[in-house]
Amino acid sequence: MPKPKKHVLVCVQGRPPGHPRGSCQERGCNAVYQTFSDEFQKRNLWASGYLLTNTGCLGPCHMGPTVIVYPEGTMYTGVKPEDVATLIDEDLMFDQPVERLLAPAEVWS
Known part of the structure; x- marks a missing residue:
């Protein structure tokens, strides 16, 4: 398998209602993952060297x-x-981060 150009990881973590950490699932991650999957299929991104993976907590x-x-x-x-x-x-196509969606810097500290 050739090295992918980009690899997209989408959190689909679910937790019980009322869990103190919450979860991406209660915020609509399944629809986000499905939309990525649909777009990958429509644009033939898997065959073009891109990967998509659903994950646990990020x-x-x-x-x-x-x-x-x-x-x-x-x-x-x-x-x-x-x-x-x-x-x-x-x-994915032009290596330009989408500024309005970037996680705040403190996420990485």
């Missing part, structure tokens, strides 16, 4: 849904299905 549960794009390690928070095309068009 950290900032209270800011979800959370997406990380590698190899840069760019984290996006509060992602909605309508943001997916922009993330693909700007980050």
Whole structure:
């Protein structure tokens, strides 16, 4: 398998209602992941060297849904299905982070 151009990780972590950390699932991550999957299929991104993976917790549960794009390690928070095309068009295709969705710097501290 050739090394991917980009690898998109989408948190789909679910926790019981009322859990103190919350979860991306209660914030709509399943729809975000499905939209990515639909766009990957429509744009033939798997065959073009891109990967998409659903994951467990990526950290900032209270800011979800959370997406990380590698190899840069760019984290996006509060992602909605309508943001997916922009993330693909700007980050995946042109290496331009989508500023309005970037996780705050303190997430990494």
